[in-house]
Amino acid sequence: MATFRPVPTIVSRTAEEQRARVLSLFRDSMRAAPEILELYRVSQPLWKIKQRIREEFEKSAHVLDREVIDILIFKGRNELVETLSQWKQDDHVDRFFQNNVYAQPERRIRPEEDDSGRGKHSEFLARFWEGNFAKERPENYA
Numbered sequence: 282m283a284t285f286r287p288v289p290t291i292v293s294r295t296a297e298e299q300r301a302r303v304l305s306l307f308r309d310s311m312r313a314a315p316e317i318l319e320l321y322r323v324s325q326p327l328w329k330i331k332q333r334i335r336e337e338f339e340k341s342a343h344v345l346d347r348e349v350i351d352i353l354i355f356k357g358r359n360e361l362v363e364t365l366s367q368w369k370q371d372d373h374v375d376r377f378f379q380n381n382v383y384a385q386p387e388r389r390i391r392p393e394e395d396d397s398g399r400g401k402h403s404e405f406l407a408r409f410w411e412g413n414f415a416k417e418r419p420e421n422y423a
Contacts, residue, residue, distance in 0.1 A: 293351055303338075305351070306357050310334045313365055320367060321374040333378050 293299035314330045317323065323330060341353050363369060 291351065291355075293347060296347070296395075299347060299350055299354075302354050304356055306361070307334075307338055309358070310338075310361055313361060317364055317374065318364070321371050323374060323378055325378050330378060 291302070293302065310330055311334060314327060314334065317328055318325075325333075337357075341350075344350055344353065364374065388394055
């Protein structure tokens with residue numbers, strides 16, 4: 282298992298230095314992919330893991346502000362260190378390698394619910410309101 286020391290945020294002096302740091306992070310991430318596959322038992326093939334890592338880097342390719350790039354390098358390095366140090370749960374890593382990182386599973390509407398997810402008024406509740414609060418109940422209550 283490779284160990285990495287956490288690196289403090291470094292302010293790049295030149296664009297070339299910054300580019301070298303981005304490429305170093307990219308190479309380290311690609312080299313760590315097989316270990317991530319083994320550590321977290323990811324259900325994806327190695328080429329998909331590498332493709333997903335590349336997508337993350339390409340997502341930030343439009344950023345031109347050097348200070349923002351330094352922060353992204355810092356965050357990327359921390360993510361890599363935390364992943365390789367096994368500070369993450371298996372499902373955190375699995376969620377990263379899915380197509381939509383933060384997508385929630387599609388919610389199924391149960392027969393007793395309306396479209397907003399609230400329960401439809403059951404016969405039990407209707408009888409309850411009839412017995413206890415008949416005077417306070419609105420007339421359009423179904």
